[in-house]
Amino acid sequence: MSWYNDFISKLIECRACPRLVSYRERVKPLPRFMNDRYWLRPVPPWGDLNNARIMIVGLAPAAHGGNRTGRMFTGDSSAQFLFRALYEAGLSNKPYSISRNDGVTLKCIYITSVVKCVPPNNRPSNEELHTCIGNWFRYELEHVGPRAIIALGHIAFLGIKLALGIRAEFRHSEYIDFNGIRIFMSYHPSPRNTNTGRLRIRDLVNILRMAMEYSGCEST
Template sequence: MTAVKVEDCKKCERLVKFRTKIALEKKLCHQDEEYWGKPVPSFGAQEAPLLICGLAPAAHGGNRTGRMFTGDRSGDFLYEALYRHGYANRPDSKNSGDGLILKEVYITAVVRCAPPDNKPLPEERDACMQFLRRELLEMKNLKTILALGSFAYDALWKLRNDPPFTNDPAAEKTSPSAKPKFRHGLEVALGNEINMVCSYHPSQRNVFTKLLTKEMFDDILLRCRSMSSREESAKIGAVQKSDP
């Protein structure tokens, strides 16, 4: 059976209705634009060692532009940081035709359709994980995953006993490990020398309230860069840096 292309997926009735409604109604300041209004594909270099995973596209951000983290405040914060750290050729991301090129990083989200109030239902998350699973398997050089927020962390933790994090899913399932509590800066060894780093989500609210600052995010990206080298990943090995 041929795998469904993410852009063609209509599995979640509630989200299909929502993304289409938003695309027709539009925000006043974007009335002249054509909204994407479909599931948003991942963006960047799939052969990269670093994967950044968020929650879902924003109704007037990715759902408008058709590119992950593009067209909203979270994206402004993220792409500016990626540019500072040499992962992007420009400091902003306006639309899919702006010439932005990412280097050594691939950007995705757990859920590919914009959800009402940025809150997907558990069954919508579970349905959409098929795309994350598939992409993880396709990322042959993956070393580090940056989970933006607890939603992404929880979803990735659920996949820890599956490839590419293990070569023997049956054996892993018989030895469950305790889940560390989400916190900014948490590092988790997922397996097969692939590590996860957690950050607060760069949402407008988190940035405005300074729960997440540029300096904090710079530190996270430096750690991602360091962990993405083969030597560093090996050093972390099975060590799980969790809450004290």
């Protein structure tokens, strides 16, 4: 898609937020990734660009996930949990997401984040959040045109609210409707939530299936 290619070429050159630029570029590789060349730029979204009925929205790239691999929800434990759920729901051809060359394909799914650069302590400032939404995320929403959105976590949901101009409270496993879009809410698949059982695979699979039913996406 022409809009997507143009979007990505501009996105990866963004230096609008000095604090985020500084942090993303000085992330030190973990010992097990010492031989990897880290991406260290704004991280591109990806997915089924021809039939993106469902948009999955995270907060921001992980320091040793997307910031390393150059693809959202790729190469970290949160990504593996999400892709196990996507696979079980019939939306991914593989139950993992480890690199840009792993052969993973998605059905009906477009994966992105409200903030495109890894923030210190996973906490963007309000100014950074608003900048990224205004420069990039709102544009994505307009051009992808999803029927359903899945917000992974409170701050992702906040970003969606700011982008769309809606008011609502985050409630895990519930949804709200806005102008024909159904917005589902889930806890983020971070180890803090998955290792404690706060978010289980079956919980996320159920949310994915609800989004599939609403958006008219059939599983493989």
